[in-house]
Amino acid sequence: MSSLDGKRLLLTGGAGALGRVIARTFADAGADVAILDLDAAGAETVAADVRKLGRVAAAIGVDLTVHDAVQLAVAEAEAQLGGVDILINAAGGGIVAPFHEMTDEQWQSQMARNLDSVFHVTRAVLPGMLRRGEGRILNIASIAAVSGGRLVRNAVAYATAKAGVVGLTKALAIEVAEHGVTVNAIAPGAQATPGRDRDTPERRDALLDQIPTRQLGDPQHLAETLLFLASPAAVNITGVVLPLDGGHSI
């Protein structure tokens, strides 16, 4: 038996570079998967891969910054899966702009995409977990929330929003701990996603100079870390923000 046989995962950002690895890894471990993503076509492609692994999959296109739309999307995901045992908030992403030149719109869009989205989805999923007396909530923050974004310059808004995700993780972990729901976050450093192939050799060297292990993160290892945090072995781990950064934040 795989460790997550019969579990139901709701994954935001599942069409993205990390999300699609997470979806396949969890399906491989026996979980059914509902993907919520702005990119409906990308979500459907990943859902088709999950079905090929013999699991139930749903793909729902939704803008997670819009509260009412999230309510409907989560209800649809719960209907298709029959409930949600594990929530992974992976949707997000950063823009870079010098702080003194940042517009109100840029600031607000970063808060909406990286923090409001986590609030909207988690609030919609939590009642079902509380009713069942168990659940796992896993947030993808960023090492930028901890180290001030030294790996990516001019990312103040992103670092601030991800620091909000860290605060939400810890405070919610305390609030729901006695109801059988754990809330944890990972704080990845730079991951070896396809987008990194565009780095010049100079940029790559500058990045590796800031990482003691001199390795970018492997998305498969990130997915397997989440798998551990969702597994029975992690039942007593909550409120943790785990850096996956090759020692960058030491």
Ligand SMILES: NC(=O)c1ccc[n+]([C@@H]2O[C@H](COP(=O)([O-])OP(=O)(O)OC[C@H]3O[C@@H](n4cnc5c(N)ncnc54)[C@H](O)[C@@H]3O)[C@@H](O)[C@H]2O)c1
């Ligand atoms: N890739 C890295 O090196 C790295 C490092 C640290 C943290 N992270 C975080 O990990 C997560 C995934 O990163 P990724 O590299 O896969 O990024 P990605 O851009 O490839 O994927 C992000 C996904 O989120 C979706 N999304 C964005 N805004 C949305 C919205 N408003 N509504 C619905 N969906 C939305 C996008 O459509 C996309 O599919 C993000 O939260 C990111 O901040 C990534």
